[in-house]
Amino acid sequence: MSALRPAPSWTDWVPGLALARVGRRGWGYACLVLFGSLVALACWRGDRVIEAVEAITASGYVEGRTLTPDAALDVIIAALVLVATAALSFAGPLFASRAIDRPAETPLRPVSRIRSRVLANRQVRAGGVLLLLLYLVALLAPLLSPYDPILIGDLDTARLLPPSFEHPLGTDRFARDVFSRLLWGSRVSLSVGLLAVAISVTLGVLVGAFAGYAGGFLDGLVMRILDALLCFPTILLVIACVGFLEDRSIWLVVTVIGLLSWMDVARLMRGQLLSLVQRDWFLAARGLGASAPRIIFRHLLPNALTPILVVSTLRVGNVILLEASLGFLGLGITPPTPTWGGMIHESRGQIFSEWWIPFAAGLAVVITVTAWHLLGDGLRDALDPRIGREEASPQAIAPARRATA
Amino acid sequence: MSGPSPARRAIDVTGPGASVVWLVLRRILVAIVILFAVLTIDFALLELAPGEPFAGSEDTVEEEVELRKLYGLDRPATERYSEWILGIVTSFDLGWSLLRHEPVTDVLADALPNTLLLTLTAFVLQLGLGVAIGTFAALRRGTATDGAIRVTSLALYSTPSFYLGVLLLYVFAGGGFQIAPGGGMEDVRRGVPLQGMDLWLERLRHLVLPAITLALGGAAAWARFVRGEVLDVIRQDFILAARARGIGEKRILIRHVLRAAFIPILTLLGLSLPFLVGGAVIVESVFGWPGLGQLAVRSVFARDAALFLGISLVLATMVLAGNLLADLLYLAFDPRTRRAR
Numbered sequence: 199m200s201a202l203r204p205a206p207s208w209t210d211w212v213p214g215l216a217l218a219r220v221g222r223r224g225w226g227y228a229c230l231v232l233f234g235s236l237v238a239l240a241c242w243r244g245d246r247v248i249e250a251v252e253a254i255t256a257s258g259y260v261e262g263r264t265l266t267p268d269a270a271l272d273v274i275i276a277a278l279v280l281v282a283t284a285a286l287s288f289a290g291p292l293f294a295s296r297a298i299d300r301p302a303e304t305p306l307r308p309v310s311r312i313r314s315r316v317l318a319n320r321q322v323r324a325g326g327v328l329l330l331l332l333y334l335v336a337l338l339a340p341l342l343s344p345y346d347p348i349l350i351g352d353l354d355t356a357r358l359l360p361p362s363f364e365h366p367l368g369t370d371r372f373a374r375d376v377f378s379r380l381l382w383g384s385r386v387s388l389s390v391g392l393l394a395v396a397i398s399v400t401l402g403v404l405v406g407a408f409a410g411y412a413g414g415f416l417d418g419l420v421m422r423i424l425d426a427l428l429c430f431p432t433i434l435l436v437i438a439c440v441g442f443l444e445d446r447s448i449w450l451v452v453t454v455i456g457l458l459s460w461m462d463v464a465r466l467m468r469g470q471l472l473s474l475v476q477r478d479w480f481l482a483a484r485g486l487g488a489s490a491p492r493i494i495f496r497h498l499l500p501n502a503l504t505p506i507l508v509v510s511t512l513r514v515g516n517v518i519l520l521e522a523s524l525g526f527l528g529l530g531i532t533p534p535t536p537t538w539g540g541m542i543h544e545s546r547g548q549i550f551s552e553w554w555i556p557f558a559a560g561l562a563v564v565i566t567v568t569a570w571h572l573l574g575d576g577l578r579d580a581l582d583p584r585i586g587r588e589e590a591s592p593q594a595i596a597p598a599r600r601a602t603a
Numbered sequence: 604m605s606g607p608s609p610a611r612r613a614i615d616v617t618g619p620g621a622s623v624v625w626l627v628l629r630r631i632l633v634a635i636v637i638l639f640a641v642l643t644i645d646f647a648l649l650e651l652a653p654g655e656p657f658a659g660s661e662d663t664v665e666e667e668v669e670l671r672k673l674y675g676l677d678r679p680a681t682e683r684y685s686e687w688i689l690g691i692v693t694s695f696d697l698g699w700s701l702l703r704h705e706p707v708t709d710v711l712a713d714a715l716p717n718t719l720l721l722t723l724t725a726f727v728l729q730l731g732l733g734v735a736i737g738t739f740a741a742l743r744r745g746t747a748t749d750g751a752i753r754v755t756s757l758a759l760y761s762t763p764s765f766y767l768g769v770l771l772l773y774v775f776a777g778g779g780f781q782i783a784p785g786g787g788m789e790d791v792r793r794g795v796p797l798q799g800m801d802l803w804l805e806r807l808r809h810l811v812l813p814a815i816t817l818a819l820g821g822a823a824a825w826a827r828f829v830r831g832e833v834l835d836v837i838r839q840d841f842i843l844a845a846r847a848r849g850i851g852e853k854r855i856l857i858r859h860v861l862r863a864a865f866i867p868i869l870t871l872l873g874l875s876l877p878f879l880v881g882g883a884v885i886v887e888s889v890f891g892w893p894g895l896g897q898l899a900v901r902s903v904f905a906r907d908a909a910l911f912l913g914i915s916l917v918l919a920t921m922v923l924a925g926n927l928l929a930d931l932l933y934l935a936f937d938p939r940t941r942r943a944r
Contacts, residue, residue: 426637428874429922431881434899434915438645441903441911519763523885526765527900542769553773560766567761575757 210292217291228327229291236284240277243341247277269340276340283334312581321576328569336384343378348534350374358552367558370544372534376555379536380562386537387566390452390521391514397456398517399510402463407494409464410471421468424461432458433523441529448531451524455517466509470502508578515570522563538563626934627927634923638916639688645915646687649908650680687909697916698909702902707913710898715917718894722883722921724810725817729879732818733825734868738861740826741833752826759823764882768816768889775812813890817882821875828871832864839863869936873929876922 210216213233218226240247250273253266316322335342344364345351351373359369367376409420432455439454440446474480475498483497524530525539533540538559545555690696697707740752759767836842837860845855884896891897895914902910 422633423637426633429634429637429877429926430915430919431877431884431922433881433884434918437884437899437903438911438915439648442649442906442908515761519761522763523765526763527885527888529900529903539763539765542765549769549773556766556769560763560769563766564758564762567763568758571757571761 213288214291217294222294225294226291229287233284233287236280236287239338239341240280240284246273246341250274250277269346272340276338279334279337280341316577316580319576319580321572322580323576325569325572325574325576328565329573332384332566332569333388335381336388339381339385343375343381345375345378347374347379347382347536358548360552361554367554368552370541370552370555371548376541376558379541380538380558383536383538383541383559384562384566386448386531386535387518387521387563390448390455391518391566391570393452394455394459394517394521395510395514397453398458398460398513399463399506400460401457402460402465403467403499403506405460406464406467407471407498410468410475411490411494411498417468420464424465427461433520436520436524437527437529440524444532446530446532448535451521451531455520459513459517459520463506463509463513466505467502470505471498474498474501504581508574508581511577512571512574515567515574518563518567518570627931630927630930634927638919638923642688642912642916643684645912646680646684646908649911691916697913700902700907700910700913702898702905702907702910707909710910711895711913711917714893714895714898717892718883718887718896719921720806721810721813721817721887721892721894722879724814725821725883726879728814728818729821729825730872732822734829734861736822737826737829738833738856741830741837742856744830744834753830756823756826759819760827762820763885764816764820765885765889767819768813768886771812771816772889809890809892813886813892816889817879817886820882821879824875829864829868832867833860836860836863866933866936869929869933872932873926876925876929880918880922 210219212230214226214228214230216226217229250270253270254274351357351369353373356369356373358371359365361368365375365377367380370376370379405420409417435458436454439458440450443450480493480497483493488497521530521537522539522542525537526542528540528543530539530543531537533544541559542556545552545559549556687698690698695708697711699705700707700710703710736752736756740749743749842855842859845859850858880896883894884899886892887894887896888900895918899911899914899918902908902914
C-alpha cells in the first residue's frame with residue numbers, strides 16, 4: 199500500500215472500486231459483483247416483495263391473492279436481509295479503503311494481529327466466503343426460488359420433468375420444482391448445524407469444566423460415563439430418540455442431536471482445564487480468593503476457548519452430515535419440509551432415471567460440509583499450529599489422549 | 604504436544620496398582636452398567652413414542668385388541684420391562700420380532716455375520732488405504748501430490764456415505780459400467796440357489812461396492828490423521844540420528860517412523876469404531892445389504908421395538924468389544940505401560 203492516497207474520483211463511490219483502487223482488487227471486485235447481483239435480484243423480484251407487503255397490510259380476503267401471511271412474512275424478511283447485505287457491500291469497502299489508507303505507525307494490537315493472521319489463511323478465506331454465500335442463499339431463498347417448494351404442482355403435466363429452462367433441475371414426483379426445494383432445503387441443513395452445535399458446545403463446556411474443576415471421584419464418574427456413551431454410534435442413538443415419533447420437527451431434530459453429541463466437547467474442555475490449572479496465574483487467582491465460578495468463567499474459560507472454537511467449527515459440518523443421513527434414511531425432518539437428505543430419500547426409486555435430483559442434493563451437502571471443514575482446518579492452523587491436529591479426524595475425540603495423564 | 608503427556612483415555616496406566624486384569628474388568632463392568640442404562644432409556648423412549656405396531660393394517664378394532672393381547676402389549680410397561688431384562692439376563696431372550704415373525708435372537712444371528720463381514724472388510728480397507736496414503740502424502744509434503752491428496756481427502760471426508768454409495772451405485776452398477784452388482788448379497792433373479800464356493804464368490808462380488816463406500820470416508824480421515832502423525836515424527840531428533848548413522852530411508856520409514864506413529868494410530872482405533880458401525884447402518888440401507896444396520900432402520904419403520912433394542916444391544920457390544928481389544932493392544936505395545944508392568 200502506498201502512503202500516497204490516489205486523488206479522489208467519482209469511481210470511489212462505486213461499491214468496491216475504492217477498495218480495488220487501494221490495492222485490494224479481489225475483495226473490491228467481489229463486493230462489486232455481490233452488490234450488482236443483489237440489486238439485480240431486487241429488480242427481478244420487486245413484484246414479489248410488493249405483493250408480500252400488500253398481503254401483510256391488507257386485512258381480510260382479497261381476490262386472487264395466493265400468498266399466505268407466513269409466506270409473505272418470509273418474503274419480507276428476505277427483502278430486509280437483501281437491503282442490509284446490499285448496504286453492507288456498498289458501505290463496507292468505502293470504509294475499508296479509508297482504513298487501509300491510513301499510515302500504520304502504531305503496532306497492531308494483539309487482537310488485530312490474531313485477526314489478520316486468521317484472515318490471511320487461505321482455507322479460512324475459502325471456507326468463510328463459501329459459507330457467507332451459502333447462508334445468504336438460505337436467507338434469500340424466498341426471493342431466489344422460482345416456485346413454491348412445498349405446494350404440489352400439476353400432477354398430470356408437470357411430474358418428473360427433466361431439467362429445462364423453467365425448471366433448472368426438473369420436477370419431482372409431486373410436480374414440485376427441485377431447484378426451489380434445493381434452495382429452501384439449505385435453510386434446514388445450515389440452521390440444524392449451527393443450532394445443534396450451539397447446544398452441544400454449551401453442554402459440553404459446562405460438563406467438562408465441572409468435571410475438570412471438581413476432580414476426584416466426580417471427575418472419574420463423569421469421565422467413565424462419557425467413555426461409555428462414546429461407544430454408541432451417535433446415529434443409532436438419534437434414531438432411537440426420534441425414529442419412532444410421527445412428527446419430527448426441525449426443533450426436535452436439533453435438540454436431540456445437540457443433546458447427544460456433547461461428549462467429546464466435554465472431554466476436550468476437561469483436558470484443557472487440567473492443563474490450565476497448572477499455570478501460575480491460576481494459583482494467583484485462587485490465592486486472591488476468587489470464587490470458583492469467577493475462576494472458571496473469567497480465567498479458565500477464555501483461555502480454553504481456542505480449541506473449543508476449532509472443534510465446534512468442524513463439528514458443525516459433521517452435524518450437517520448426520521442430519522442429511524437421517525433424512526436419507528427417511529427418519530429426518532418430516533416431509534413435506536424440503537431437506538437435502540430427504541430429497542435423496544424421496545428420489546430413491548429414480549436414481550437411474552432422474553439422477554440429477556440426488557446428484558444435486560448430495561452435491562449441496564458436500565459443498566456445505568466442505569466449507570465448514572475448510573473453515574475449521576484453517577482456524578486451527580491460524581490460531582495455534584500445535585493445538586490438537588487430531589480434531590480434524592471424524593473421530594474428533596482424539597484430544598482425549600491428552601486429557602488423562 | 605502441549606499439556607500433560609498423552610496417555611490412554613480411561614486407563615490410568617501410571618497410577619499405583621494398575622494391573623491389566625483389573626483395568627479390563629473395570630472397563631467391562633462400566634460398559635455393562637452403561638449398556639443397561641442405555642437400554643432402559645431406549646425402552647422408555649420407545650414406550651413414550653406414539654405409533655402402533657398393529658395400526659394401519661386392515662384389522663378391525665377387536666382384532667387389534669386381540670393382537671395386542673397375543674403379543675403381551677396390553678400389560679403395563681413396567682411389567683414388560685422387568686420381564687424383558689430378566690429374559691436377557693437369564694436366557695439371552697430378546698423378545699419376539701414383529702417384523703420377521705421369529706425370535707429377535709434368531710434374526711440377530713442371521714444378520715450379524717453379514718454386518719461383521721462388511722465392517723471388517725471396510726475396516727481393513729480403510730486402515731490400509733489411510734496409512735499408506737497418509738504416509739505417502741507426508742513424505743511428499745508441500746508438493747502438488749500432497750496438495751491433491753489433501754484436497755481429495757477433505758472432500759471425501761465431507762461427503763456423506765449415502766451420497767458416495769448412490770454415486771458408486773449409479774456409475775458402477777447401473778449406468779456406464781456394469782462392473783459390480785449393487786443390491787443385496789446375492790442375485791435374487793437366479794433360479795437355482797448357489798452352493799459352496801460359487802455362493803461365496805457371488806457374495807464377494809456383492810461386497811465390493813458397499814465395502815468401498817464404507818471404507819472411503821474413513822480412509823480419508825485416517826489419511827489426514829496419519830499424515831499429521833508421520834510429519835510430527837519425521838521432524839524429531841531420533842530420525843535425524845538414524846539418518847546420521849547411515850540407516851537406509853526405507854528402513855527408517857518402516858522401523859522408526861511408522862513404529863513411532865503406531866501408538867497414536869492405535870489410540871484412535873477404538874475411538875473410530877462407533878463411526879464405522881454408524882456408517883454401516885447407512886451403507887447397508889443404500890445397498891440393501893442384509894445386515895443389522897439395514898434391519899435397524901426397517902425395524903423403526905415397522906415399529907418393532909424389540910428388534911431395534913436387540914440390534915442396539917448387539918452393535919453397542921460390538922463397539923465395546925473392539926474398544927477393549929484396542930485397549931489391550933495399546934497396553935501391549937506402548938513402551939511406557941510395558942515398563943509400568
